[in-house]
Amino acid sequence: MSHLSANEIEEMFQSLHGGKGPKIAPVKYQQLQVPETQRKSTRDIQFLSDVELTVDVELGSTQLSVREILELTEEMVLTLDCLAGDPVKIDLNGVPFGRGEIVVINEYFGVRITELANDESREEKHKE
Numbered sequence: 001m002s003h004l005s006a007n008e009i010e011e012m013f014q015s016l017h018g019g020k021g022p023k024i025a026p027v028k029y030q031q032l033q034v035p036e037t038q039r040k041s042t043r044d045i046q047f048l049s050d051v052e053l054t055v056d057v058e059l060g061s062t063q064l065s066v067r068e069i070l071e072l073t074e075e076m077v078l079t080l081d082c083l084a085g086d087p088v089k090i091d092l093n094g095v096p097f098g099r100g101e102i103v104v105i106n107e108y109f110g111v112r113i114t115e116l117a118n119d120e121s122r123e124e125k126h127k128e
Contacts, residue, residue: 057100057111058089087114 004012006026060080082088087099088111100111 053092054094055097056091056094058091059102060086 060082062078062080064078085101087101090097090100090111090113096117098113098116100113100115103110103112
């Protein structure tokens with residue numbers, strides 16, 4: 001398949017219409033401008049400051065049979081598949097937010113954030 005140049009196309013139309021064919025010219029596009037609302041580098045999200053989110057921290061997991069579940073009693077200890085110092089997963093409303101490590105502050109457990117999730121991992125979670 002051969003490609004015709006703009007001049008060849010124009011000559012073809014001129015010959016078909018006795019010299020009164022359409023003029024062929026390249027398209028000239030207007031320079032696009034970024035809308036004013038998108039030019040700001042930071043968006044004002046102050047109105048969201050009172051929105052509450054659920055923060056989930058996944059320490060680890062274990063598998064139990066139905067029999068073992070039925071035998072659970074208060075004060076039993078479940079062994080998880082993680083070690084002290086292992087990273088923990090942090091989700092906000094079920095969406096990956098980052099990773100952290102468990103810390104103890106005045107007999108309370110806390111999580112120190114060590115890594116924030118990137119946009120790709122958040123998008124993958126939304127697809128699931």
